[in-house]
Amino acid sequence: MTPILSVNNLYKRFSGLVATNDLSLNVMPGETHALIGPNGAGKTTLIAQLQGELAPDSGTISFKGRDITQEPPHRRSQLGMARSFQITSIFPQFTALANVSLAVQAQQGHGFKFWRDAWRDPALNGPAMEALATIGLDHRAQIVAEDLSHGERRQLELAMALAMKPSLLLLDEPMAGMGRQDGQRMTRILSGLKKDYAILIVEHDMDAVFALADRVSVLVAGSMIATGEPQSIRTDAAVKAAYLGHRS
Amino acid sequence: MADQSNPSFSLSAWLRGNWPILLVLAALALVPTFAAATDNPFLIRLFTRAVIFSIVAVALNFVLGYGGLVSLMHSGLFGVGAYTVAILAFHDYEATKFLGLFAGTDNLAISMPLAFLCAMGVAALTGIISLRTSGTYFIMITLAFNQMLYYFFVALQQYGGEDGLQVLANLHFADFNITKRTTFYYVAVGVLTATIFVFARLVQSRFGIILRATSQNERRVVALGIPPLRYKLMAFAISGAVTGLAGALWASGQAFVSPSDLSWVRAGDYVVMAVLGGMGRVWGPVLGAILFVLLEAYLPSWTQFWQLPFGIVVVLIVVYLRGGLVDVLGLTRSKSASNTEGGHA
Amino acid sequence: MTLSLFIEQSLNGVQLGVQLFLMSAGLTLVFGIMNLINLAHGSLYMAGAFFAAMFIKITGNFLLAIALAIPCTAIMGILMELIVLRRFYARGHLDQVLVTFGLILIFNDLVRMVWGVVPVPMPVPALLSGSVEIMDGVLYPAFRLAILSVGLVVALGLYVVVVHTRTGMWIRAGASNRPMASALGVDVQLVFALVFAAGAALAGLAGMMAGPITAVQVGMGEPILILALVVTVIGGIGSIRGAFIAALMIGIVDTFGRVLLPHALGSMVIFMLMALILAWRPKGLFPVHG
Numbered sequence: 001m002t003p004i005l006s007v008n009n010l011y012k013r014f015s016g017l018v019a020t021n022d023l024s025l026n027v028m029p030g031e032t033h034a035l036i037g038p039n040g041a042g043k044t045t046l047i048a049q050l051q052g053e054l055a056p057d058s059g060t061i062s063f064k065g066r067d068i069t070q071e072p073p074h075r076r077s078q079l080g081m082a083r084s085f086q087i088t089s090i091f092p093q094f095t096a097l098a099n100v101s102l103a104v105q106a107q108q109g110h111g112f113k114f115w116r117d118a119w120r121d122p123a124l125n126g127p128a129m130e131a132l133a134t135i136g137l138d139h140r141a142q143i144v145a146e147d148l149s150h151g152e153r154r155q156l157e158l159a160m161a162l163a164m165k166p167s168l169l170l171l172d173e174p175m176a177g178m179g180r181q182d183g184q185r186m187t188r189i190l191s192g193l194k195k196d197y198a199i200l201i202v203e204h205d206m207d208a209v210f211a212l213a214d215r216v217s218v219l220v221a222g223s224m225i226a227t228g229e230p231q232s233i234r235t236d237a238a239v240k241a242a243y244l245g246h247r248s
Numbered sequence: 249m250a251d252q253s254n255p256s257f258s259l260s261a262w263l264r265g266n267w268p269i270l271l272v273l274a275a276l277a278l279v280p281t282f283a284a285a286t287d288n289p290f291l292i293r294l295f296t297r298a299v300i301f302s303i304v305a306v307a308l309n310f311v312l313g314y315g316g317l318v319s320l321m322h323s324g325l326f327g328v329g330a331y332t333v334a335i336l337a338f339h340d341y342e343a344t345k346f347l348g349l350f351a352g353t354d355n356l357a358i359s360m361p362l363a364f365l366c367a368m369g370v371a372a373l374t375g376i377i378s379l380r381t382s383g384t385y386f387i388m389i390t391l392a393f394n395q396m397l398y399y400f401f402v403a404l405q406q407y408g409g410e411d412g413l414q415v416l417a418n419l420h421f422a423d424f425n426i427t428k429r430t431t432f433y434y435v436a437v438g439v440l441t442a443t444i445f446v447f448a449r450l451v452q453s454r455f456g457i458i459l460r461a462t463s464q465n466e467r468r469v470v471a472l473g474i475p476p477l478r479y480k481l482m483a484f485a486i487s488g489a490v491t492g493l494a495g496a497l498w499a500s501g502q503a504f505v506s507p508s509d510l511s512w513v514r515a516g517d518y519v520v521m522a523v524l525g526g527m528g529r530v531w532g533p534v535l536g537a538i539l540f541v542l543l544e545a546y547l548p549s550w551t552q553f554w555q556l557p558f559g560i561v562v563v564l565i566v567v568y569l570r571g572g573l574v575d576v577l578g579l580t581r582s583k584s585a586s587n588t589e590g591g592h593a
Numbered sequence: 594m595t596l597s598l599f600i601e602q603s604l605n606g607v608q609l610g611v612q613l614f615l616m617s618a619g620l621t622l623v624f625g626i627m628n629l630i631n632l633a634h635g636s637l638y639m640a641g642a643f644f645a646a647m648f649i650k651i652t653g654n655f656l657l658a659i660a661l662a663i664p665c666t667a668i669m670g671i672l673m674e675l676i677v678l679r680r681f682y683a684r685g686h687l688d689q690v691l692v693t694f695g696l697i698l699i700f701n702d703l704v705r706m707v708w709g710v711v712p713v714p715m716p717v718p719a720l721l722s723g724s725v726e727i728m729d730g731v732l733y734p735a736f737r738l739a740i741l742s743v744g745l746v747v748a749l750g751l752y753v754v755v756v757h758t759r760t761g762m763w764i765r766a767g768a769s770n771r772p773m774a775s776a777l778g779v780d781v782q783l784v785f786a787l788v789f790a791a792g793a794a795l796a797g798l799a800g801m802m803a804g805p806i807t808a809v810q811v812g813m814g815e816p817i818l819i820l821a822l823v824v825t826v827i828g829g830i831g832s833i834r835g836a837f838i839a840a841l842m843i844g845i846v847d848t849f850g851r852v853l854l855p856h857a858l859g860s861m862v863i864f865m866l867m868a869l870i871l872a873w874r875p876k877g878l879f880p881v882h883g
Contacts, residue, residue, distance in 0.1 A: 051471065077473030089468045091461050102461050105454055106472040111479065113454040117258070121454075164472065318687050377868045380875045383686050384630050384830065388822045389871065395819045396864035403857035512819065516632075516694045523691060553706055559698030563677070566691045 002065060004029045004168055004198045005050070005081075010059035012045060012222075019045040020056065021222035027168065032190075032199040034209045034230075037219035038242070043202045044086055046219070047172045050200070051083045052076045064167065077106070082166035084157045086173045086202075092146035096137060096156050099145055100128035103163035131163040132156075135189050151182030155189070162193070169193070171201040175208060187211055210234070218242070262448055268577070269444060269531040272538075276437050280430045292433050298541040299436040300498050303443050305521040305533030307490035312519065313527030314451050315483050316463025320515045321374065321390040324397035325488040327510035328370050329363035329495025334505040335407055336362070337417040354417035356426070360496045367492020368485045370397070375484040379477060391512055398510040412506025419500050432501050439497060440534070443490055448530045450486070459483050520562055526574025535573040597731040602848050604727075608737055610844025611744025615799035616821035617828070617836045618751055619670075619792020622764065625831020625881055627682050627785055632693040633673065634796055634821070635814025636700035641666040641797025642804040642813065643708055646715040655718035659801055663794050670793020671786055679785075701811050712808035740802045747798065748837060755833045764788060820847075823867050829877030839878065842866075 003026035012020035019042045027033045037043055048054040050061060052073035060069045068076055077083075091099050101124040105111055108123070118124060132138040135155045140148060145156060154174060161169055174190070175183045187208045193199070194212065203209050209216060210230045217227040220242045226233060233239055263270065276299060283291040304326055311317040336359045339345060339352025346352060353359055378389040407413045419427050426435050450456045462469050462476045469476050499505045508514075517540065525536025543561075547554035569576065620634050644665045648658035677696065681689050717736045724732040755761035763784050800814065807813060824843050828835025843863050850862035870878065 053467075072475070073470045074473045074475045077471060083471050085468075085471070089465060089471070091464045091468065093464055094461070098457070102457060102469075103472050105457070106469075106474045111454045111458045111474065112482070114450055114456075115453055117449070117452045118454040118457050119452055120258070124454075160472070312687070318690055320690070374868075377871050381871065384624060384628075385826060385871075385875070387630060387686060387690060388826045389867070391819060392823045392826070392864055392867055395816075396861050399860035399864075400857055403860045405856065512815070516690075519687075520691065520694070523687070553702045555698040556702035556706075559695040559702070562695030562698065563692050566688050566695070567680070 001028055003027055004064060005200065006062045007050070008060045008062075010046070010049065010061070011057045012042075012049060012054065013057055018222050020049065020059075023059070023219075023222065023224050025217060025224065025227075027198055027200050029167075029198050030195075031214045032194050032201065032212050034213035034216045035200065035202045035219060036204075036206075036209055036216060040221075041219040042222040043219055044172060047083065047086075047170055047200075047202060050170060051081065077164065080165070080167040081170060082161035082164045082168070083170040084154075084161050084172060084174055086176055088150070088153045088157055090145050090153055090156055090160070093144065095142050095144050096132065096148060096152075096159075097125060097128055097141040099156055100131050100159050100163045101125055103131075103160040104128050107164045128163055131159045134162055134193075135159045136185075151178055151185070154178060154182070154186065158186075158189070167198060169197050169199045169201075171199060171203075173202055173204060175203060175205045183208065266448070266529065266531065269534070272531070272534055273437065273441055273444075276440075277434070280433055289429070292429055294541060294545055295538075296429075296433050296436055296501050298538045299433070299440050300494050300501070301518070301521060301541060302534040302537040303436075303440050303494040303497070304491050304518050305525065305537045306440070306443050306447060306530065307487045307494070308518050309522040309527055309530070309533045310447050310450065310490075311480075311483050311487045312522050313532075314456065314463065315459045315480060317379075317480065317484065318387045318519065319390045319484070319487075320387060320512060320519070321394035321397070322488075322491050322518050323510050323512065323514035324394040325367045325371055325491040326495035326498070326514075327397055327401060327505070327507070328367045329492030330499040330505040330509055331401060331407070331413070331495075332363035332366045332492070333359045333419075333496045333499040334413045334415050337415045337419060337499075338407060338413060341417040352417075354419050356419055356421040356496070356500060360421075360493060360500075363496035364489045364493045367495065368489035371488025371491075372481065372485040375481045375488075379480050379484060391515070394510065394512050394515050398507055398512070401510060402507045408506070410507060412504060412508070415499060415503040415505070419503075427500060427503075436497055436501065439493070444531050444534070446490075451530060455479065455482070520565075524565060524572055526572030528571060529574050532572055532574040539573065597728075598852075600728065600731055601733060602852055603845065604733055604737070604741065606845035606848035607841060608741045608744070608844070609848060610841035611741060611748055612799045612803060613817070613820055613824050613844055614748050614837050614840035615744060615795045615802075616817055617824040617840055618748075618795050618833060619788075620821050621825045621828065621831055621833065621836045622788050623792055624825065626764065626788055627678075629678060629682055630686055630689045630693070631678065632690060632818065633696035633700065634792070635818030636697055637666055637670055637673075637793045637796040638800035638803075638814035638817060639700070639704065639811070640669055641800035642715065642809045643704060643713065644797070645801040645804055646713045646809045647708070649715060655716075659798075662801055663797060666797025666800075667790040667794040670796075671790050673793075674786060674789040678789075697815070704811050710811065712810035715804035715809050717805045736805060743802070744799075747795070751795070752833065752837065760784075760787070820863070823863060827867055827870050827877055829879040829881055831881035832877070832879040835877055835879030835881075 005027040007023060007025040010020050010023040023046065035043055045054065049056050052071060056069065060067055062068060063076065063079060063081060068079065091102065094102070098119065104124050104127045105118070129138055129141060132141055135158050137152060137155045137159055140152060145153065148156060158174060175186050178186060183205055190212055201212065213230055215227060216230050216233040218225050218233060218239050225242060226236050226239050228236070276295065279295045280292055283289055304322060308319065308322045311319055333356070335346065336352045337354050340354045341352070374393045378386050378393065381389060402410050426432055451460065458469065458474055458479045462479060466476050498509065521536035521540045522533040523536065524539060525534060526532030543558060547558060616634070616638060620631065623629055623631055641662055644662035645658050648661045649655060652658055673696070677692065681692055721736040721739050723735050725735050725738055727733050755764055820843060824836055824839045827843070828839035846866055847863045851859040854862060
């Protein structure tokens with residue numbers, strides 16, 4: 001089976017600091033792949049390179065068998081890569097439904113339609129409501145996004161990613177800043193999505209990681225030090241030393 | 249969601265939330281009657297100015313309030329439209345050719361669309377440069393482009409240079425004479441009404457929603473797979489075109505254009521009008537433009553130093569009155585009511 | 594173009610360049626450090642000229658008048674920062690544009706109230722009223738030569754301060770990374786006030802030097818403000834080096850453009866230059882922020 005996302009020998013330096021060091025990574029179709037590592041290991045830098053906000057110094061990224069290293073971010077999104085941000089990134093003055101409708105619109109193609117009322121367009125609102133229902137936020141569809149709770153905004157962000165009908169979800173700490181209850185709900189939502197999407201998830205919440213992931217990769221100081229099944233990662237001595245041990 | 253089955257724009261639904269604009273337009277339409285009753289023709293002149301500035305302020309607000317683009321070149325775009333009409337009329341009157349190539353015309357049915365297109369072209373060209381930058385750069389660059397247009401028209405000695413250009417030809421629109429003061433005023437009010445209607449639809453279209461989303465969170469728009477630049481550019485060109493049309497009206501109504509119509513202070517005034525009226529509504533800037541023109545006309549009769557209180561008013565608005573007049577009058581949509589609109593309209 | 598005309602125009606260009614640099618130094622630092630777009634910077638230029646003209650009238654001594662006018666302008670700058678602008682560092686650019694636009698209106702009317710609407714004459718000091726023969730048969734006004742020299746000296750001094758002193762290091766740290774600067778223990782409030790005072794003094798100085806050449810009148814700061822904005826944008830917002838190079842470039846290109854090109858083109862040439870440079874490098878020649 002060919003991987004849906006394949007990263008080969010990626011390098012990224014910031015004036016002396018090596019943020020990504022000869023990093024290679026494969027995400028298989030249908031797989032939930034977790035990326036863990038201590039703060040400052042370069043996880044968000046990696047996500048930004050995958051999504052195209054940052055250009056790597058060298059190395060290649062292929063998506064669905066196609067080299068996308070030089071593609072701009074919006075092209076990668078159009079190809080089916082959807083990202084949720086570590087810091088919630090939504091449209092605060094739109095309702096939850098409108099936020100997701102916009103993602104549906106992006107997925108449907110160009111927006112040079114100047115006349116029809118898009119707020120009332122069932123071609124947008126229908127799929128948007130579906131995506132909201134999938135993550136259990138449909139009852140809050142008409143609330144302006146800035147009035148949603150933190151946890152709900154994280155869910156909304158995920159709904160927007162789903163509405164793009166992606167083949168790969170890049171989730172940058174979807175549980176960041178969530179309380180225990182919200183975190184558990186998000187874990188349930190994500191385990192419901194597992195079967196339908198390939199997911200690359202960066203997460204600090206180890207319970208969630210070991211509950212969700214099919215494989216786990218460990219990033220330390222820009223380098224990948226281990227990749228494997230959750231059980232083997234849990235017992236890997238090098239990982240313990242570099243990461244798990246230092247946390248507890 | 250009020251009406252899932254009907255995706256077309258519903259005017260009655262829009263008016264339910266925006267009824268005050270009907271009052272404003274009705275009041276504007278009554279100005280000539282009032283002026284005749286009080287034997288005060290100056291009022292028509294004053295309100296012609298207010299209506300034309302309203303068109304600019306509404307067009308500006310499309311990029312300012314909905315697109316988050318602080319443009320300081322709308323007086324320049326206005327001037328491009330105004331000079332298009334005036335220069336064509338000049339060549340018609342002199343029976344000469346523009347650049348030795350085209351004959352002039354006194355027919356507004358030709359020169360007004362041309363003014364619209366010229367302003368659109370200038371907005372698009374300058375937009376390509378300025379929109380690739382963000383925030384402060386955009387403000388400074390639009391200001392610089394405004395000065396470029398200003399100096400350009402100052403330098404055109406053939407067309408009056410600094411002194412401006414008088415329109416001596418008898419302008420007409422196809423077979424209609426629209427330059428009679430009262431007729432012209434009604435035409436201007438008609439254009440304003442159409443402008444409000446068009447922009448009200450634009451901001452709720454797929455295009456308009458992308459524009460609004462871009463101003464709220466550009467990074468997220470990109471992550472959704474939408475390249476924002478082309479939407480901002482299109483919005484800027486549309487806004488510029490309508491502003492050019494307002495300029496064309498101005499040149500026809502006043503029968504005079506001068507570089508002072510392009511001054512950057514006027515560009516700043518337009519921004520003040522939009523903010524003063526309220527950027528949250530398509531028609532909010534109309535209130536700002538009317539109040540601005542009234543203050544500008546009547547403050548000097550109280551004090552020679554009217555810019556001082558006016559400047560203080562501007563500063564106070566920025567500090568205390570974020571929503572503009574629309575907000576003061578309690579016309580900002582409540583959050584629960586905004587739901588059918590998908591956001592603050 | 595004859596050699597003598599070429600030399601004369603070159604000097605004019607450099608002279609405009611140094612004046613533009615004095616204007617844009619404050620503008621670019623204030624933006625780079627406080628993230629504030631200050632359209633009222635031109636009012637400081639105007640204020641400098643009016644203060645100088647007033648002190649000349651009172652004291653009859655040009656140098657003394659300049660020495661008194663500079664601190665006055667600096668104080669005005671500090672007051673402007675303290676009373677109004679300080680509240681706007683964190684606000685959006687639209688608010689900053691509006692509030693500084695309002696300030697321009699206020700300052701213009703204040704000047705009209707105090708000094709009247711008629712342009713105030715500002716005599717060239719007797720010592721500098723003649724011309725200097727800079728080479729065989731080429732005469733150049735001594736006053737313009739003095740402006741040029743003073744401007745170059747001040748520009749050089751500013752460069753040394755910003756690039757080679759501890760204060761300058763704070764300023765540059767602030768311009769490139771504000772949170773980092775405060776984390777390093779730089780007294781940010783103090784640096785802000787200092788930069789604002791210095792920027793005001795430089796703008797005022799530029800105004801004083803322009804006074805005898807143009808006229809001292811209301812609104813004199815606005816055309817030069819826009820040129821200074823062009824300089825700032827071309828140089829890269831926040832960069833002193835960029836401002837200096839861009840200022841000289843604009844000064845020279847504008848001067849020669851007006852001499853060599855047809856009138857309509859000559860007045861637009863610097864804006865076209867700006868458009869070209871920004872099409873090539875949207876963040877200017879020497880971008881400071883990443």
